[in-house]
Amino acid sequence: MLPFGNTLRAIRLAFKSLLLHKLRSGLTMLGIVFGVFSVIAMLAIGEGASAQAQQQVLALGATNIIVLSVKPPADSAQASGGGRGRSFGLQYGLLRSDYRLLRGLPKIVGAVPIREIFSETRYLQKTPNARVVGCTSQYPDMNHLTMQRGRFIADADEDKLLNVCVLGAGIAAELFPFEDPIGKAVQIKTYRYEVIGITQERTASAAIGGSMSGQDYNKDIYIPLKTFQVRIGDRVATAQAGSFSAEQVELNQITIQVRDQKDVLPTAEVIKESLARTHAGKKDWDVVVPLELLRQADQIRQIFNIVLGSIAAISLVVGGIGIMNIMLATVTERTREIGIRRALGARRTDIVQQFLTETIVLAGAGGLIGVLMGLATPVAFEGIQWVVENFVLDSGTQNSPLSKMFTDMHPKINWFSLPIAFGISVGIGIIFGIYPARAAAYMDPIEALRHE
């Protein structure tokens, strides 16, 4: 529409008249600055939260299917208590026969049965509680665990029912603060187990299916599944004040891996059908598909972004209204100038262009500053995290999952949001600038010249 040189001159002119009222222009700009900043910051925080969730879900493995034992509700457990065997206590969950059945299904490339209890462990006078996991040699592959030192449980350990164990990084540090754990013996229940390896630290995975809390792999102790079965057994009795309860569970979990992501959902269906048949309608198991969780997490991310972005957009609109207000005042104040320019030959479109350029420059400059501030979101968020960690959380709540989620989160700037936020700020300059600019252009030049 206009030659380039003219546009440049119009922008220079706009800067000049905005700089005439530095304080006013600055304050007007603040609305847009904070609007753009909050859009970018909100999206970055939303993105960070979802990245965190996604990472946790991915840690479960995208090609994995997790079959869990679920403790039935108390009343139904009573009713079905006698269904299987004569043993006292509550008997439920996945069976070793389930494992053999599932392992034989098509498309499955691996399956790891897991039996776990929470138990006190001991080395000398140290007695931390740990999750003792009976598993097979495939476990680290499926759970993305790597070894820090030594080796993981091998098939041979299982065949020979060896008393060996692998420590998570966290529990290793707790039991052996000053010594090399390899070759030492850790006592679990009544037996001692020789430490043969230590795993690398790993981020916790997401809580799955509501039945388990997020897994902190760093506090695990792994022993061969068959050793577990023989030394610890299926039945676990817990004595509490005034009561005594026992549970009999063969397997707590079977992690199944399929070859391809597209096989995940159909295979999960087959597993569900098989288990429904073998467990005769007793719902003491559940199937969790991390891939599905991933999709849910993705949808939640989108909802999050839309909601946060809309809230931030409100502040942009407020900023726009502020600009319009000031521009209307400016137009009134500069009525005389408008009259002069009209008398000297400016057309209405020239006046519209002049004032619109001013609004766009104002909004655009605000947008630019907002973008720069937005880039500092991660730093600002760290500051907030520091305040929260030091002044809000006490030592008791510091390790709760929610506060951990907050303190571990890192805002991730969505690079798309930068040009978009800037573009929106310019758009707001146009939308909220048109009315004042037209008001200026449609003034009667004679009246405008007479204006004091």
Next chain:
Amino acid sequence: MRLAAQLIDLQKHYHLGEHTVMALRGVSADFPEGDYVAIMGSSGSGKSTLLNILGALDRPTLGNYILAGYDVGSMSDDELSEIRNRRIGFIFQSYNLIAQNTVLENIQVPMLYRRDARRISAADEHRCLDLAEKVGLGERLDHRPFQLSGGQQQRVAIARALVNDPEIILADEPTGNLDSATEKDIMNLLTALNNEGRTIIIVTHETSVARRAKRQIVMKDGLIERDGMLLTEDGK
């Protein structure tokens, strides 16, 4: 002789609520090129309305205003802007300079609104400098209006009026805010411009100013009461 401007039975009506005010009731006059006319009259005589129409800021209700061969009465708003830009140079009582612009930038303003050549070329720049020199402002190109005296500001306005080489120069009480010594300077400048062949129309109610013109038009009640060489410089 070629006519710079011509008024043919000009009428201007304003509607104020229910009644109509007839500000101009049939004004006819010819302004040959190189003419120097003073329009006089008491307030309410219609001289401001006439000035607005002559300046293409307003359109007549009836009649024709021919400026440099164009009928201004039937023009669109954009065309009126162009006529003001190219054919008319304005000089106002209160100078009407743009406060945030320097002297040079003020002189250049009409150049920014030319239809054909909106860029200020080196030749344009040169022309502005020449004009500033001509009106006696060569030293003060970077000053802002508030740093200048009234007489100096009016000189800037005169240079600005000349910058697009207009058909007529319209001056509205050009010395109304000036002391008599400065008034004389400014009027000498206008006389010099007229001697170069420029057509000048001054609206004034001061006889000392009107006397400098070659011809005087006296307005009364929306009509021309008298037209001709009514006053002469030697004070008739």
